[in-house]
Amino acid sequence: MRTVVTRQIPGASAPHLFSRLEVLDRYPDWMRLVHRVGGLEPDAGRPAWWVELRARVGPLTRSKQLRMVRTQLEAGHVARFERVEADDRDHAAWILTATVDEVAGGASMTMELIYGGELWNRAVLGRILDAEIERSVAALTALLAG
Numbered sequence: 001m002r003t004v005v006t007r008q009i010p011g012a013s014a015p016h017l018f019s020r021l022e023v024l025d026r027y028p029d030w031m032r033l034v035h036r037v038g039g040l041e042p043d044a045g046r047p048a049w050w051v052e053l054r055a056r057v058g059p060l061t062r063s064k065q066l067r068m069v070r071t072q073l074e075a076g077h078v079a080r081f082e083r084v085e086a087d088d089r090d091h092a093a094w095i096l097t098a099t100v101d102e103v104a105g106g107a108s109m110t111m112e113l114i115y116g117g118e119l120w121n122r123a124v125l126g127r128i129l130d131a132e133i134e135r136s137v138a139a140l141t142a143l144l145a146g
Contacts, residue, residue: 001113001114001115001116002112002113002114002115003112003113004110004111004112004113005110005111005112005133006108006109006110006111007108007109007133007137008103008105008106008107008108008109009106009107009108009109009137009140009141009144010105010106010141011105011106011144011145012106012107012141012144013107013144014076014100014101014102014107015076016107016144017100017107017109017140017144018076018077018079018098018100020140020143020144021079021098021100021109022070022073022079022098023047023070023079024037024049024051024068024070024081025037025038025039025049029139029143030136030139030140030143031132031136031139031140032054032132032135032136033053033054033055033128033132033136034051034052034053035052035053035054035063036051036052037049037050037051037052038050040067043069043084046069046070046071047069047070048067048068048069048070048084049067049068049069050065050066050067050068051065051066051067051068052064052065052066053065053066055128055132057128066083066085066094067083067084067085067086068081068082068083068084068094068096069081069082069083069084071084072097076100077099077100077101078097078098078099078100079097079098080095080096080097080098081095081096081097082094082095082096083095092115092116092117093114093115093116093117094113094114094115094116094117095112095113095114095115096111096112096113096114097110097111097112098110098111099111099112109137109140111133
């Protein structure tokens with residue numbers, strides 16, 4: 001499953017916006033789906049985090065814990081995070097790429113999520129993401145304004 005969302009954030013500076021997206025421990029401040037994040041030892045020199053995703057689906061709450069590593073950084077523009085577990089087991093891919101660009105009157109943010117597993121199907125994950133993205137953009141806009 002692949003989801004790409006682009007939103008413009010009026011009045012935001014691209015560098016300030018990117019500072020909120022380039023490290024995962026800043027995501028819980030504005031994205032409820034990212035419930036908790038903790039820093040881990042670097043993975044081959046790359047920053048790594050333990051991430052707990054949590055979503056409500058009707059009366060149920062689903063959660064997933066991932067070890068995420070920042071695998072790409074183009075300062076001020078692109079940050080890519082990939083699931084890289086420390087064990088030898090085969091795990092579903094989780095890849096998040098955040099891209100920021102300056103636009104007239106603010107900044108543009110594109111978030112691409114690739115999920116290769118079957119536990120969170122498109123119907124469930126898509127509905128959660130659609131609702132969460134709208135709420136998160138509003139929360140991030142308020143955070144950047146403050």
